[in-house]
Amino acid sequence: MNENIPIFITGTDTGIGKTFITALLAACLMDKGYRIGVQKWISTGDSDVCQDTQFVHSVALDLWHGRDGQVPLHLFDQGCYRLSFPSSPHLAAEIDGVRIDNHVIEREFSRARDGCDILLVEGVGGVMVPLSRRYLLIDLVARLKIPAMVVARSGLGTLNHTLLTINALRERGISVIGIVLNSQAERDEEFEDKRIVEDNKLVLSDLGHIKVFGPVERVRHPLDALGYIEPVAKTIIRACVKNPVLP
Ligand SMILES: Nc1ncnc2c1ncn2[C@@H]1O[C@H](COP(=O)(O)OP(=O)(O)O)[C@@H](O)[C@H]1O
Ligand SMILES: [Mg+2]
Numbered sequence: 001m002n003e004n005i006p007i008f009i010t011g012t013d014t015g016i017g018k019t020f021i022t023a024l025l026a027a028c029l030m031d032k033g034y035r036i037g038v039q040k041w042i043s044t045g046d047s048d049v050c051q052d053t054q055f056v057h058s059v060a061l062d063l064w065h066g067r068d069g070q071v072p073l074h075l076f077d078q079g080c081y082r083l084s085f086p087s088s089p090h091l092a093a094e095i096d097g098v099r100i101d102n103h104v105i106e107r108e109f110s111r112a113r114d115g116c117d118i119l120l121v122e123g124v125g126g127v128m129v130p131l132s133r134r135y136l137l138i139d140l141v142a143r144l145k146i147p148a149m150v151v152a153r154s155g156l157g158t159l160n161h162t163l164l165t166i167n168a169l170r171e172r173g174i175s176v177i178g179i180v181l182n183s184q185a186e187r188d189e190e191f192e193d194k195r196i197v198e199d200n201k202l203v204l205s206d207l208g209h210i211k212v213f214g215p216v217e218r219v220r221h222p223l224d225a226l227g228y229i230e231p232v233a234k235t236i237i238r239a240c241v242k243n244p245v246l247p
Helices: 018-031 051-064 089-096 102-114 137-144 158-171 194-208 222-240
Strands: 005-011 036-039 042-044 073-075 081-083 118-122 148-153 176-182 212-216
Touching: 005 018, 005 137, 005 222, 018 036, 018 051, 018 118, 018 148, 018 176, 018 212, 018 222, 036 051, 036 102, 042 089, 051 073, 051 118, 051 222, 081 089, 102 118, 102 137, 137 158, 148 158, 158 176, 158 194, 176 194, 176 222, 194 212, 212 222
Parallel strands: 005 118, 005 148, 036 073, 036 118, 042 081, 148 176, 176 212
Antiparallel strands: none
């Protein structure tokens, strides 16, 4: 099964749950028999080791614990940019004295894509984040023609951010597979009023003409949220995989 499908996991903001949802998707798709690749082109406020891909790996290892064979997850970290300053990539690169070279990212992306069935590329912050003073992340995603999945908060404040994000993606011809609402309940109880969350889901699917999943509730361990991600994984398979062999 070598489908070579890339998905760009973006979000309406930083800290919204991109890594968390990427980890769940990787685990769920692995469980269905796919070989998953994970890549994060640029991380900031990071060491040489990418914290986000490491998180995805640790969740995959937990899922695979006690099973035969190696975990079918590969981290394609080679050649990616790990910047120490916690800021937008353009500034972090300037401070670290690095130039983010799109050709390097494109090369590593192609390599990763060829090395797995489904490649999950985690974004950096939101879609309009600058990689340099002249170039935005969204322009690179459009150039590479990667379909996107948007992670958004489930409660108050999501409508504007999410509709702007999907509009920006579509304006550049990027196909948006769906929105995954992720709960911020622990931090913002009052923002997660049930009436707001339910209505957000309706408004986003009606005005955005898009599939809206979730809300993924706050859980103690990521694998406790696998059930929420099952329909997202199925939609990805239906939308992107040519000959799905598994449900
Ligand atoms: N549904 C959830 N349940 C529990 N913890 C979550 C959930 N979603 C996100 N988190 C936690 O919230 C923090 C921010 O999420 P993260 O995925 O790192 O955001 P991003 O990648 O968009 O910056 C992390 O510590 C993550 O593990
Ligand atoms: Mg992240």
